[in-house]
Amino acid sequence: RLLRNHMNDTARIFVEVPNFQSVWRSIFGSNWSMLYLPRHLFHYSSSSLRGVLRRAGFVVEKIQLGHFPGMKTSIYHFFGRHSLSPGVLAVLLFPLQLLLDCICRRSSVIAAYARIPDKQGSSYPAVE
Numbered sequence: 001r002l003l004r005n006h007m008n009d010t011a012r013i014f015v016e017v018p019n020f021q022s023v024w025r026s027i028f029g030s031n032w033s034m035l036y037l038p039r040h041l042f043h044y045s046s047s048s049l050r051g052v053l054r055r056a057g058f059v060v061e062k063i064q065l066g067h068f069p070g071m072k073t074s075i076y077h078f079f080g081r082h083s084l085s086p087g088v089l090a091v092l093l094f095p096l097q098l099l100l101d102c103i104c105r106r107s108s109v110i111a112a113y114a115r116i117p118d119k120q121g122s123s124y125p126a127v128e
Contacts (some may be wrong), residue, residue, distance in 0.1 A: 002055045016111040021045045023104040035051035046110050058114035065107035069094040
């Protein structure tokens with residue numbers, strides 16, 4: 001809401017967050033790298049992200065699935081180790097991650113495109 005109050009009537013926002021319904025959260029549980037505690041205080045599904053944006057006064061134009069190479073870090077967390085950067089192993093594992101994301105239809109991140117509603121009730125053109 002604070003962001004919305006500082007935007008002009010034609011502004012749009014793009015928000016990308018980890019997908020709490022990701023197949024990787026199901027597999028790794030509390031070792032899922034995208035939990036990223038204590039920095040990620042809230043976690044979202046497509047529907048909850050849409051709801052938060054609507055309650056903040058935005059019109060959600062589009063929800064899009066995305067991918068982040070977090071499988072290596074999740075594996076490290078599972079074995080009690082920490083990984084500071086994605087590195088070569090993350091790049092090598094990323095095709096497998098993409099394949100499973102597509103098969104399960106549950107991506108690692110979700111993105112929302114939103115705008116302020118038109119005061120007259122009509123819509124701006126949708127984001128392509």
